[in-house]
Amino acid sequence: MERVPVLKIGDILLVSIQVDMSDQTAVQLQEDLAERIVATGCHGVIIDITALAIVDSFVGRMLSTIASISRVLDAETVVVGMRPAVAITLVELGLSLEGIRTALNVERGMELIAATRDDDHGYDDADEPGDQSTDTR
Amino acid sequence: MTAGVDRGHPQAQAIRSDEDVVRVRQLVRTVAVAVRLSLVDQTKLVTAASELARNTLVYGGGGTAEVSTVDNGLRRGVRIVFADDGPGIADLDLALTDGYTTGGGLGLGLSGARRLVDEFDIDTGPERGTRITVTKWSR
Numbered sequence: 005m006e007r008v009p010v011l012k013i014g015d016i017l018l019v020s021i022q023v024d025m026s027d028q029t030a031v032q033l034q035e036d037l038a039e040r041i042v043a044t045g046c047h048g049v050i051i052d053i054t055a056l057a058i059v060d061s062f063v064g065r066m067l068s069t070i071a072s073i074s075r076v077l078d079a080e081t082v083v084v085g086m087r088p089a090v091a092i093t094l095v096e097l098g099l100s101l102e103g104i105r106t107a108l109n110v111e112r113g114m115e116l117i118a119a120t121r122d123d124d125h126g127y128d129d130a131d132e133p134g135d136q137s138t139d140t141r
Numbered sequence: 142m143t144a145g146v147d148r149g150h151p152q153a154q155a156i157r158s159d160e161d162v163v164r165v166r167q168l169v170r171t172v173a174v175a176v177r178l179s180l181v182d183q184t185k186l187v188t189a190a191s192e193l194a195r196n197t198l199v200y201g202g203g204g205t206a207e208v209s210t211v212d213n214g215l216r217r218g219v220r221i222v223f224a225d226d227g228p229g230i231a232d233l234d235l236a237l238t239d240g241y242t243t244g245g246g247l248g249l250g251l252s253g254a255r256r257l258v259d260e261f262d263i264d265t266g267p268e269r270g271t272r273i274t275v276t277k278w279s280r
Binding site: 027093096098099 | 167249
């Protein structure tokens with residue numbers, strides 16, 4: 005089975021998917037990323053899918069799952085480099101990629117993560133007393 | 142079989158593992174490029190093939206994908222037949238509903254694949270497995 009490499013650049017983990025992944029490879033990547041987030045303490049994950057010719061429902065679900073796992077582990081995930089034909093196909097397929105943030109390229113993805121972290125430090129809405137959405141009764 | 146359609150020599154790919162699903166995608170892409178489908182149509186067809194090949198593996202217990210070129214005199218296209226000897230689909234209407242799944246997936250495989258192709262035909266029943274035929278035509 006092929007394995008997708010995870011690179012650490014500063015405070016960010018960069019995953020550039022360069023192979024046509026089997027489902028098993030995709031699941032392995034999910035696990036590898038979770039471990040690397042904890043091991044490195046990184047607060048951002050960028051998944052570059054520039055080289056992916058298609059994103060089907062399995063890979064789409066993997067991207068959503070990675071975003072959710074990262075969030076639980078205090079890291080932001082941004083998916084970058086989606087090809088136009090892939091975007092058109094995803095929408096027609098019915099995949100909404102819920103919870104996934106996207107950016108056009110790696111550079112913008114890094115800016116997005118940096119901006120999100122800055123926002124979090126200045127204003128954390130989970131601690132806002134008047135915020136009804138945090139009422140968990 | 143649609144009348145008046147010439148079929149090119151089909152290429153078959155067994156579907157017995159994850160890796161075979163990848164091979165189906167690659168075979169379909171090669172044929173789609175050869176009949177000059179547009180990039181968006183190639184992407185849609187390969188994505189549909191990926192969903193259906195995975196269904197053949199997961200629900201049908203494995204099977205085959207047969208890829209051929211078709212020509213109706215006006216346009217060329219790619220036809221793929223996914224066949225398995227699995228249990229068959231008990232409730233086809235339900236299986237074609239967005240979000241319905243028995244396999245823990247998103248329930249978009251069958252319904253989504255149908256939206257991505259021009260022709261979609263399904264023959265299924267208990268004890269006779271499932272045979273899904275899809276066609277994508279060049280514009």
